[in-house]
Amino acid sequence: METCQTKLGADHPDTLTSKSNLASTYRNQGRWDEAEKLEVQVMETRKAKLGVDYPDTLISMANLASTYRNQGRWDEAEKLDVQVMETSKTKLGVDHPDTLTSMGNLASTYRNQGRWGEAEKLFIQVIETLKIKLGADHPDTLTSISNLASTYRNQGRWNEAEKLEVQVMETSKTKLGVDHLDTLMSMSNLASTLWKQGRWDEAEKLDVQVMETRKTKLGIDHPDTLTSIANHASTLWKQGRWDEAEKLEVQVMEASKTKLGIDHPDTLTIMHK
Incomplete structure (x- = not known):
């Protein structure tokens, strides 16, 4: 610049x-x-x-x-x-x-x-x-469907949200591959809907899959990986598995402090949790 x-x-x-690129950073x-x-x-x-x-x-x-x-x-x-x-x-x-x-x-x-x-x-x-x-299976279309599903999820319209999220996830797996970043995001979104309904086992299975794949693809300290670790910790916490949850939350907090800084919104969020 x-x-x-x-x-x-x-x-x-x-x-x-x-300047715009720096602003984005x-x-x-x-x-x-x-x-x-x-x-x-x-x-x-x-x-x-x-x-x-x-x-x-x-x-x-x-x-x-x-x-x-x-x-x-x-x-x-x-x-x-x-x-x-x-x-x-x-x-x-x-x-x-x-x-x-x-x-x-x-x-x-x-x-x-x-x-x-x-x-x-x-x-x-x-x-x-x-x-x-663009077609029903284009990435931009799938992103928009995910956004609509999020709107349903925030209203507690679980069945409608889940139906769309499963659609996006399965299409992403077929079109992009199971370890594509967009596929992983769709899996995480579905896990969130399951989590909100108290379907812990199903949510945990997806959370772990997303977390492990992101560790391999992005690295253990990447912000997206840390988000998935935090999501898994929340699932453990809801099940009363306190020690496991705490271990993961401390890991995320320390990594966030190092990578993002102590005053970054994501760091503050995990500290609050």
Whole structure:
């Protein structure tokens, strides 16, 4: 980023891309203020240089909305999400991939606010369009189905959630392989639904499979691996297997402190648990 600024200028497209990439790194570390500062800078520069309805400008707005969403700043996230969605519909069309992504982002904001009906409506619209455009077994379609399942799960609509999650998991296994990261995520989502219903044995079986595969594929201290270890610990804890749960939770906490820092949201979450 610094080299681009010196060689190309602060408002050059390559400089803005590098700033956006750095902001993404900050966002993934939970360094919200630093991410937001860069994202606002990129967004405002692109508005001035390219226009408010240019695709790169819309992407920068969506990135900023994501940072707001991760902090629970729902109103600010929603305002940007709606603006991006409406502009994308006008400029690109209602069934363009970028428009569908923006609809999914807005639906996620609604879901996080507990606005289930609005979230469900958008997710279903996205799913049906993706099925037609990309096919029922395309990764983007499966992701949208997972999002709808999450909306059902958060409402306690277990049967509907489970049905969709099984569908996504089995399709992912067939299309991507049993150890693909998307497949593992679908298995974890299903385990969560089973866990919420108190179906501990079934949840544990999936949790362990996800955990062991992530250890092999990603490493024991990868954030996704740590999440799966924490999920397994929660299942053990619910069964009253305190010693086993504590051992795993301490492992996750110490690894999170080292990898992410003591004040990262994921580290604080596991300390709280």
